Amino acid sequence: HVYLIQNSTYDKFDTKNIDLDSIVKSNNFTMTEAWILSKLQSLVKTVTLSLDSCRLNEGAKELEDFIINSLSQTYVPMTRDDIWDDSMETIERRNVIYGVLGYALSIIDILLHSYCPYITNYLYLLCFKHKDLVLLESWPEISTNLINNEIENTIDKSKLVISLVNAARMKAKFKRRWPINRVVICTQDRNLLESSGLSEILKKQLNTMSIDIKVVHFSNLFEKINFLNRENLVSLSAKLKVNKIAPRLKNDLKNALQSFNQANYGDLFDQLNSKSNFNLKYMSGEIELSKDDVEFSYTGKTPYIMMESEQENVAVFIDTTRSSKLISMGLMKDIARNIQQLRKERGFVPTEILSSAHISNLDSDDLLSLENYKNELAYYVRVKEVIITPNKLVDIEYKEIEIDGRKILISVK
Structure with missing residues (x-):
């Protein structure tokens, strides 16, 4: 609810007047919205049945799963980049997300009201307030047109x-x-x-x-390994099924195992796959192996x-x-995360665009590579400019952080 209010208020989106029909018809309505709304219909059905049959624990479990796993840990991360883009060109996309998120949360407030009435009523009045109390809302009905099992x-x-x-x-x-x-x-x-x-x-x-x-x-497993091997994605290893070959080898088992351990497992697999047999030669003879005699495994x-x-x-x-590019991008995102944390520590509103972020105490290579990502870094930490200096500036209040053993100074204001 806080996430919705902070971001929708920034874009002046009215969460108290959500037109879901228009949102679903929008060109900015994507499969992520279709998915969360479809999951929401299943939630309404399950919670309704659990309350009608007095199996309150089952309804509570489904609500918890939807709120945490579907909404918080899946839908919000999938749409976070779209929310973060504050340009006017993408305002319609953000409005679709606000509308779907608001609709889902309003339904959750109603479904969850039986379990925690005071909290849900507070959140409902804070974000939606269609009625004076959430208790006065009609119980949600399943919208079959929003169910999409394939998505x-x-x-x-x-x-x-x-x-x-x-x-x-x-x-x-x-x-x-x-x-x-x-x-x-x-x-x-x-x-x-x-x-x-x-x-x-x-x-x-x-x-x-x-x-x-x-x-x-x-x-079967052989066909699967054959595909992965042809794609050059896996390294093969193998071992003999001793219980199958021991009766045939008797006293030669040790010699056969030593010879097998020195074999090229790729060639062994190819021959078994194409001819269904492999002649394993060892010190005192040879044995014909079939697919059933060998157990293959693989790793990346x-x-x-x-x-x-x-x-x-x-x-x-x-x-x-x-590559050096990927390493530089990784460093930039590590620094961005720390600056975002510093914003929270200093009490800045998440949606507020600040004047500047300062970074200092980088070595020459990191300083040079980070220069190429200043604009992207400014976007991630919501500042107008990023200032990178070899040494710290006198009038800046820095915080020392450590990234992969490197001590770096950061600040935001």
Whole structure:
């Protein structure tokens, strides 16, 4: 509610008069709005049924999930960049977001009123106030025209992709603020490839320079590995299924295992995949191996880090190559985050555009690279100009921060 009031007030959007029909028909209404409104209809249905049947805990659980996972952690981040753009050319887009967010919050206030009447009534009167009390509002009805199961499934799958990429970032020790060179998504779901606008949403949410969605068709593990191997995304490893080959090798098992461990697993896989057998030679003989005798596994091939969900048949690969440009952009975003935090500490209104931000104590390379991103940095921290100096200025009150072992001075006023 605070987020809505702060931003909508800045753009002079009236949250007390939201025309949802006009918003849905707007050219600036995107699949993210269609998704959150569709999820909202499911919420209304579930909470209504839970209250009618006195299963209050089930309704509370659904409300919590929607508020936190759908609205706060998905819809708001997906539209944050659009809200942050305060140019007049994009005002209609921002108004659509304010309208959808306001409509969703007003419905939540009504649904949640049975659980926490005082807080919801306060928030309702603060933001909407269609009636003197939220209790006087009619109970929400399901709008079937807003239900879109296809978009729900697509965005829900994209949330899984975002989660997997974030896990890969953690594995690679990459901060989420650092831009990635490339993300490859392998999935059996064609909707991810065909959904208009989803690729751009994912590109922003994953903070990547490029994104490549590959639709994979496979009916078994061998076909899956074959695809990933041909795309040069994975490194293979393998081990013999000892319980299957031991009876055939008897006393030669140790020699066969030693020979197998020295084999080229890529060649082994290719031959098993094409001919369904592989002749493994060892010191005192040879044995013919089939696909059932070998267990293959795979990991991301350098420079890729891989994470996957076998249950959902989705695998993601992040390119860990970091050019000087990506490093500079990462530094800029690290500094931006710290300046945003400093704004909060000094009590500035989030939407207020301040006069300047100051950065000092950078080494010569960082100072030179950051000069190229001054305008972008000013946009992120909402100031008119960014002033970068080798040494601190006398009349500026700095705060010392540490980024990757470097001590940097920042200020905002």
